[in-house]
Amino acid sequence: MSHHIVEVKDLKFHYPDQTPALRGVSFQIRHGESVAIVGANGAGKSTLLLHLNGYLTPTDGQVRIGDYQLTPETVREVRRTVGMVFQDPDDQLFMSTVFDDVAFGPLNLGFTPEDVTARVEKALATVGVSHLKNRPPHRLSTGQKRRVAIASVLSMSPDILVMDEPSAGLDPRARTQLIELLKSFEHTKIIATHDLDMVVDLCERTIVMHDGLVSADGPTMEIFSDDKLLAASCLEKPLRMQGCPICRCKG
Template identity: 70%
Template sequence: MSHHIVEVKNLRHVYSDGTVALKDASFRITHGESVGIIGANGAGKSTLLLHLNGYLEPTSGNIRIGDIPLSKGTLPDIRRTVGMVFQDPDDQLFMPTVFDDVAFGPFNLGMAVADVEQRVTEVLELVGANHLRDKPPYNLSGGEKKRVAIATVLSMSPDILVMDEPTNGLDPFARRQLMALIRDFKHTRIFTSHDLDMVLELCERVIVLHEGEVWADGPTLEIFNNEKLLAECRLEKPLSMQGCPICGSGRLAGSAIPCPKSYASSGFDS
């Protein structure tokens, strides 16, 4: 399963206006891992993601997806292997109906019509959006758009799933639904997010970017417990790891168990 590996070595990217977005980033993500890439605004997260499927070319350094080095000639293979879900689903859903949108990738892969139909149905059922298949994208709610956007990528059976801010702009229920969906995937998953609670729940490993460099790379809990590191990178602990807002007492690290005292003092009975 070596084709599920993502290897980035000394990646540097300078935009044409001279902005150095990535100075020197190196990491290796192996099969089945779920990795959160976090960092302040402008730390280089989006730039990094755009390299993973070859939309941006590195100024220097290199990227390997499995055994394939990323280059112009290997782009079609890489794009099939790495499925990318963009932050704004309106950018991703450009076809007249949900069905057409989910079928867009498989058709480009040259699949036969009957296979495409079957694949689209399977994937839409997986994300719970089969009832929307004939709807135009502008008639969907934010949460529905997001799920369909994920389906458009899953329909190409990628080995690696890359998502930019997947829970951005969703209501709490839609966010929970989406997280449950992502948790069930067996793919290698890479997210960027400011939703650190989601990162805490879904990722076993976190890469912290700061000013275009990998500032830290390690197990999620270890990194979220390093307050000095987080402060340096303009981050803070996920809310569920912070003290109770009412009595100030802590919670079990990494758990969502509420502080019993806060219930007592706010008049709730447990």
């Protein structure tokens, strides 16, 4: 087994109308790493994420997850390894109660009903929403929905968590609580986001995407200190690294 848990090699992808979305992306991610993928709108972040669980098939290039080269034969194993949390929890929570939703993945993977129940209870307890077990998802707040969405992949015990904009639409406190929750996970994390302050809190490494290519890949603080790179990628420094607007001192 290679020590790289995610390996993307020269990944290219065109949409059916020939719009190029990825134009040769390569990177490697090790066990337990927490990596942010940042970039302007339309830079290719979401398209990249959809390759990591085999929803999209590369036009060219390779994706390797753990021991598996991503092919139609291994896609089931890959999806078990990669837990994907979507941006809009309403897309992810499609069953009529929280319990059924969190049980959906484990049931598909063929666990026994007792096993499934135990997994669901554990996942719900981990994200702190055990009391919502029997509620219909459409009556939860966005913060609660997000937690349930995370529980719905945790219940499959994935090695890698892939998240698309996990902090979007949350109030400041719910956002802080979510960051604390994600910090407590030991999974390999890949987070696509515009919330650069969250990146500072969660990810030691950042991959910057621009126009379907990786324009930088390195330690988060180094990348966020590079004004020229950020400007070229249509990004701005995280707020806490900018000067204080009231006392005018440099941060």
